[in-house]
Amino acid sequence: MTENVMLIFPHPDDETFSAAGTVQHYKRTKDAYVSAVSLTLGEMGRNFGMPPIANRETLPHIRKKELEDALSIMGVDQFIHLGYRDKTLEFELTSTVANHLLNVIVEHQPTTVITFYPGHSIHPDHDATGEAVVEAIKMMDHSKRPTLLTKAITADAEQHIGEPDVVFDISPYLEMKKEAIRAHRSQALEVDAITKQKLKEGATDPEAWIRYETFWTYKQSEEV
Amino acid sequence: MIEINKEELQENLSQYFNHEIYVHFEMTNGAYAAYRHGKAASGFVRNAKAKLIEGKVTGDSPFRVGLKTSDGWLYADGLTHSDHTFTEALLMYGFDDDGKMQIALQLSTTPFE
Ligand SMILES: [Zn+2]
Numbered sequence: 001m002t003e004n005v006m007l008i009f010p011h012p013d014d015e016t017f018s019a020a021g022t023v024q025h026y027k028r029t030k031d032a033y034v035s036a037v038s039l040t041l042g043e044m045g046r047n048f049g050m051p052p053i054a055n056r057e058t059l060p061h062i063r064k065k066e067l068e069d070a071l072s073i074m075g076v077d078q079f080i081h082l083g084y085r086d087k088t089l090e091f092e093l094t095s096t097v098a099n100h101l102l103n104v105i106v107e108h109q110p111t112t113v114i115t116f117y118p119g120h121s122i123h124p125d126h127d128a129t130g131e132a133v134v135e136a137i138k139m140m141d142h143s144k145r146p147t148l149l150t151k152a153i154t155a156d157a158e159q160h161i162g163e164p165d166v167v168f169d170i171s172p173y174l175e176m177k178k179e180a181i182r183a184h185r186s187q188a189l190e191v192d193a194i195t196k197q198k199l200k201e202g203a204t205d206p207e208a209w210i211r212y213e214t215f216w217t218y219k220q221s222e223e224v
Numbered sequence: 225m226i227e228i229n230k231e232e233l234q235e236n237l238s239q240y241f242n243h244e245i246y247v248h249f250e251m252t253n254g255a256y257a258a259y260r261h262g263k264a265a266s267g268f269v270r271n272a273k274a275k276l277i278e279g280k281v282t283g284d285s286p287f288r289v290g291l292k293t294s295d296g297w298l299y300a301d302g303l304t305h306s307d308h309t310f311t312e313a314l315l316m317y318g319f320d321d322d323g324k325m326q327i328a329l330q331l332s333t334t335p336f337e
Binding site for chain 1: 225248250252254268305307310312313315317319323324325326328330336337
């Protein structure tokens, strides 16, 4: 069976930072089919561009276009937008979102799903997304469950959940990843500024934060 | 997006006086604030309905806007910019020194999407 990878993230740009190189890895080494699910369009983002190229009302349209551009740079085959609103995900019933995601997963039959690690992903929408994905997969028959790779981003995550067991050094795809990050133009994500800051702080590899894409294979706590 | 011109904004606001309007009001210091430096504080109201009576623009960049409604008040401080290219609604924003939006006040005669 060919590898079928599905990224499930709440905001445009989460997928790029978390998994741009991972997507390339799966495509090149496993000839994978890759889809990207975005639950929202980042409607409530505070960045309108520098100088502003958006306003609160035009932002979702602009971010959708940016996301499509970034996904094509990453080599993602299919984009699925679920139509939730930024910042409100944690207030939806988890079962509602989980059932919605279950339908998407059953329809596309991914062999690997990549999302956030619930409880260790800083932004409430990130945690809510991870939680709903875990719930969705829990509803599936054991034999049909995809491998679940989750991304934790809190600084102290390793103290709680140990070291990530899946680590991709995406050096060969680093320039592609930076280009995909730049495609999120309204977000004015200053990768070079962050890298310079890390260099100033004495980091030996100031690009490590985008060079290594790390994941924890999620183990369902209760085998139901 | 242009820096607010006080007289122009006063004129634009007055177009909404004595109308039923929809309000999008928002303040935020960022969802990552809790993680980076202390506490996040933010909130928004989307499509609150109000009848505007009158109001004023005061201050000198950042500006304050205070609007009297049939049932109360609308108040915003820290407004620096408005988007004159967007004709369907009156959009007013305040940005912090890093260019991040920290306050939004939007008025429209039709509901926001
Ligand atoms: Zn995000």
